[in-house]
Amino acid sequence: MRTLNWLGGAPARPAATAESLLSRQNRDGGFAWQKGLPSDVWATYYSTQALLDLGRGIPHREALLAWVTGIQHRSGGFAMTAGQEPDIWATYYATRVLAEVLRAAVPRAEALAEWLTATQRADGGLGWYPGAGESDVRACYYGATAWRAAFGSRAPGWRTGALVGWLNARQTAAGGFVFDEGSTATCLWATFRAVRALDALGARPAREQDCLAWIDGRQGPGAAFTRWEGYPDADVWASFSAVGALQTLGREPRDRAAVLEFLGRCELPEGGFSYREGSAAGDSLATAALLLTGAAGRPDAVPDEERRDDRRRDDEHRDARRPPGPGADGLARWLRAAHLPYEGGVMYMPGRGAEIRCTLWAVSALAFAGLPGLDAGRLTGWLRRLQNSDGGFGYWHGRASDMVSTVSALEILHQLGRPPEVLDTDALRAFLDSCAADGGDGDEGGSGTEGDGTAGHRYTPGSPVTCAATAQAARALHLLGDPVAARAAAGRLQRYASRIGGYASAPRGVPDLASTYQAVRTRQVLGLPVDGAELRRFTAKLRGPAGHYSWSPLTREAAGPLADALGTLLDRAERLPPLNL
Structure with a gap:
């Protein structure tokens, strides 16, 4: 939507796009990336900005204002979701929602100013949060733009000359920019962020004409933009980055019509847009899920004692378990193509940033299917860089820590045959402990009995205890070599078991597929018994007539390839691979 707006275009189905948002x-x-997920400020920013671009109002503005205000950390920065630590990504999105969408003053402005000022590092660049170990072009953009959104023309507290110098030092001989001092791959994302950061600071690229020429070179004849030289596929983010950078420098794309035509081909019939054209669209999670679902259909994935009981059900659902489309080798090639050069992890989609859940699913799917894996050295180096100062991990570079990402890092390393000690395990354990909840004070998820000890674990230190987070913490403790703590955490899972089978997110709640997968996998890892017959009775409640799975027994609607993968594996696999969401 923003790229269309810059170019004076509009979606063919604006009402459907608005309804999708x-x-x-x-x-x-707040808004979520998918219906049913918790609100986060990243999704909230892009959804509200797109609605404004469509000329639509923002419903429930007072609730939205209260939600955004509520994710401000005591330090002054903002968190992506309630209960997380602040980071510069979230602070950027929150300040822009407040200033541009809600036209509201940023609360606790002086605390925010101090927090932003503290993100500058000794080398002049900005880090992801105060005390971060490295500077990044993206962090510079988010910080500079957040300052401008919150404080207008007020002079920032940074050493501005040093910051501008650090940014311009990221321009390569080719003319574009890289993300940080260690990067060598020039790309449009880094170039767009650098150009916009410099603009927010009242500066320009040191070699502006070289920069313009490099951006022009990313657009082929009669085509949209690609992310870097040699990358074959055009995508929406590349066009967004190119058009945004060009307009900041006072230029239009050489072939504006080709970009508009490409964006039109990415519009979906039901409203909204895909990242690439429909025929080429795809993402790493869904691709890994298809590979897992197909591999789980092999006879050797099912325990001998279960095959006879499952034979009739297998016949009924064989077609659903063996998805159409490319075979395993083709799916594996797609996943390897998502392990691209400028980051060491697997991208959500080729050309996007590396994301830790996508990386785990790709590593797990390739291993489960018995296919050659990814470059272990690059993955290990990426994980070492990804670890935050609090010891935990976030979804991607610069995101605040959470339980899902932290256990995913350990499970990736375990599958690569690398010891956890390649990370700072003391700090990692400290993060796990910060997510632990003591049930003795009646905390949610605890039994409330005297001396009950750890009642469970949270997704982040400030969020509620859940079954999934508790199960993931138990596995993390196991991988860190603390079997006593791992067993203690796993012992808490029984209170989430449902009478109708499966596990619920909260005690006495409705069981769901995601929580059940996490609990069952943890029991398997720790050598605890799993009642296979009861488990299959539960998955039967999730499986629809066509063999697809729902997230909850309250609905039999097919929930997509991720649910199909988890459901199929619970039904058929002798040992569940590590998969976190």
Whole structure:
């Protein structure tokens, strides 16, 4: 939407696009990437900005204002979701929602100013949060733009000359920019962020004409933009980055019509847009899920004692378990193509940034299917860089830590045959401990009995205890070599077991597929018994007539390839691979 707006275009189905965005607003006023997920400020920013570009109002503005205000950390920065530590990504999105969408003053402005000022490092660049170990072009953009959104023309507290110098030092001989001092791959994302950061600081690229020429070179004849030289596929983000950088430098694309035509081909019939053209669209999670679902259909994936009981059900659902489309080798090639050069992890889509859940699913799917894996050295180096100062991991570079990402890092290393000690394990354990909840004070998830000890674990230190986070913490403790703590955490899972089978996110709640997968996998890892017959009775409640799976027994609607993968594996696999969401 923003690229169309810059170019004076519009979607063919604006009402459907608006409804698609509005369907993602939660009761708390924030927006989620998919309906049913918790609100986060990243999704909230892009959804509300797109609605404004469509000329639509923002519903429930008071609730949205309260939600955004509520994710401000005591330090002054903002968190991506409630209960997380602040980072510069979230602070950028929150300040822009407040200033540009809600036209509201940023609360606790002086605390925010101090927090942003503290993100500058000795080398002049900005880090992801105060005390971060490295500077990044993206962090510079988010920080400079957040300052401008919150404080307008007020002079920032950084050493501005040093910051501008650090940014311009990231321009390569080719003319574009890289993300940081260690990067060598020039790409449009880094170039767009650098150009916009310099603009927010009242500066320009040191070699502006070289920069313009490099951007022009990313657009082929009659085509949209690609992310870097030699990368074959055009995508929406590349066009967004190119058009945004060009307009900041006072230029239009050489072939504006080709970009508009490409964006039109990415529009979906039901409203909204895909990242690439429909025929080429795809993502790492869904691709890994298809590979896992197909591999789980092999006879050797099913325990001998279960095959006879499952034979009739296998016949009924064989077609659903063996998805159409490319075979395993083709799916594996797609996943390897998502392990691209400028980051060491697997991208959500080729050309996007590396994301830790996608990386785990790709590593697990290739291993489960018995296919050659990814470059272990690059993955290990990426994980070492990804670890935050609090010891945990976030979804991607610069995101605040959470339980899902932290256990995913350990499980990736374990599958690569690398010891956890390649990370700072003392700090990692400290993060796990910060997510632990003591049930003795009646905390949610605890039994409330005297001396009950750890009642469970949270997704982040400030969020509620859940079954999935507790199960993941138990596996993390196991991988860190603390079997006593791992067993203690796993012992808490029984309170999430449902009478109708499966496990619920909260005690006495409705069981769901995601929580059940995490609990069952943890029991397998720790050598605890799993009642296979009861488990299959539960998955039967999730499986629809066509063999697809839902997330909850309250609905039999097919939930997509991720649910199909988890459901099929629970039904058929002798040992579940590590998969976190």
